[in-house]
Amino acid sequence: MGFVQLNAMRLADIFSDDSNFRSYMILCFTEVLTAIISLSHGDFLSCWCSSNLSETEEDASLEYDIFAAVGWVLHNTSPDVKDATNLEFNLTRNSMLKASYAHHRTSLFIKFFANLHCFVPNVCEEQERNLFVLKVLECLQMDLSNLLPGFSFDSDAPKFATASKNLRSLLSHAESLIPNFVNVEDVQLLRISIFKDNDEMK
Structure with missing residues (x-):
């Protein structure tokens, strides 16, 4: 769908x-x-x-900065990290x-x-x-x-x-x-x- x-x-x-x-x-x-x-x-x-x-699904496009996302993954998977940070992204709804x-x-x-x-x-x-x-x-x-x-x-x-x-x-x-x-x-x-x-x- x-x-x-x-x-x-x-x-x-x-x-x-x-x-x-x-x-x-x-x-x-x-x-x-x-x-x-x-x-x-x-x-x-x-x-x-x-x-x-009979069924429909809501769609949205995920927009994010790939470099920031990679940095977030590397940071939050590091063994030295105690408090995980949040990754910011935008969802743009697709409608039809x-x-x-x-x-x-x-x-x-x-x-x-x-x-x-x-x-x-x-x-x-x-x-x-x-x-x-x-x-x-x-x-x-x-x-x-x-x-x-x-x-x-x-x-x-x-x-x-x-x-x-x-x-x-x-x-x-x-x-x-x-x-x-x-x-x-x-x-x-x-x-x-x-x-x-x-x-x-x-």
């Missing part, structure tokens, strides 16, 4: 959009992405297709509306699918063609529930059906986020990815 998660997702977005790292990102991140789209439909909707998250935070988070999730599915013949290597789709299909045959503890998975429904239903809901939600949070090209790539997944599943 919070800005740490958003910034981590932004960093992953940058790497997944770089042709030098796309194969690596597919191999390392597809299991987690597949686990997310395999969640029970209710959990998936509340996490990724909602304007309001809950709905805006949820939309930014979902838009980055959509961009992962768009980036990893995208294949540019003049840039990408031939072995990357359909690599993401094939990796998702491979992961759908695995038990990924241990990757997301605390979330529910629908054990009665086939994983392919659950993933397809969740992705269609994500696509519908993504269309409502155009143009403020998601661009048309990413939504189109998500649409192509969903229908290609469904074709491969048949």
